[in-house]
Amino acid sequence: MKKKQIVDLVTACLLIVLGCGLIILPILDIVNVKVAFLVVLIAYAVINLYQYVLTIKNGDIEGLLTTIACVIAIVIALVLKISEKPWNLALSLFSWIIMMSLIKLKKSDYYHDRNSKIWVLRIITLGLFILVGIITTLSLSYTADVQLIVLGYFFLIHGILELIDPITVYYFETKK
Numbered sequence: 001m002k003k004k005q006i007v008d009l010v011t012a013c014l015l016i017v018l019g020c021g022l023i024i025l026p027i028l029d030i031v032n033v034k035v036a037f038l039v040v041l042i043a044y045a046v047i048n049l050y051q052y053v054l055t056i057k058n059g060d061i062e063g064l065l066t067t068i069a070c071v072i073a074i075v076i077a078l079v080l081k082i083s084e085k086p087w088n089l090a091l092s093l094f095s096w097i098i099m100m101s102l103i104k105l106k107k108s109d110y111y112h113d114r115n116s117k118i119w120v121l122r123i124i125t126l127g128l129f130i131l132v133g134i135i136t137t138l139s140l141s142y143t144a145d146v147q148l149i150v151l152g153y154f155f156l157i158h159g160i161l162e163l164i165d166p167i168t169v170y171y172f173e174t175k176k
Contacts, residue, residue: 002173004055005166011051011063012162018043019156026145033147034083038074040155041096045070062107069099089147090140093154097133101126121168125161132157 018040025036045067052063073096080088104126111119136154140147 004058004060005170007051007054008166009163011047012159012166014047015044015159015162016156017159019152019154019159022148022152022155025148025152031144031148032083033089033144033151034077036148037082037089037093037151038077040151041070041074041077045074062103065103065106066100069096069103072096072099086141086147090137093140093151094133094137097130097137101130101133104129116172118165118168118172121164125164129158129161 022036022040025031030036048063048066048070050063052061052067055063073092076095077089077092080092082089082092104122108119108122108126111122132154136150139150142150
């Protein structure tokens with residue numbers, strides 16, 4: 001595996017761990033959704049910034065763009081005061097999903113420009129990401145513990161979808 005694929009793989013695994021952490025929080029009687037959401041976004045921003053620094057020589061700016069999207073979503077969450085209304089949390093999450101979708105679409109276009117068949121898989125995972133994001137956004141009107149579980153499953157599924165890309169790239173490279 002190339003360094004970029006390993007870094008992408010570790011990043012996806014860390015996102016899965018963040019999702020599992022959110023799912024476990026209600027079991028530990030920690031139900032502060034605002035803090036948990038902001039911590040996950042900050043962690044995701046730091047992880048992707050680190051990913052960008054490690055893979056800067058490849059010319060891939062996806063990690064930097066994702067970090068910027070996380071910072072913007074954090075600012076939106078703080079401005080909307082997400083702890084006051086569930087729809088404020090849904091709106092800040094949905095804004096992050098829109099920004100991430102645009103980043104993922106740009107990455108799919110990158111693969112398409114290089115005549116790689118992986119772009120089809122990226123579009124499929126993008127569609128699934130948007131679908132899961134919309135379902136998650138619509139499901140955030142319940143109590144705080146349910147919100148944490150829903151967010152946890154969203155980030156878990158997002159991590160699994162992110163895991164598909166490096167594994168597929170590795171498979172195609174070894175197949176050649």
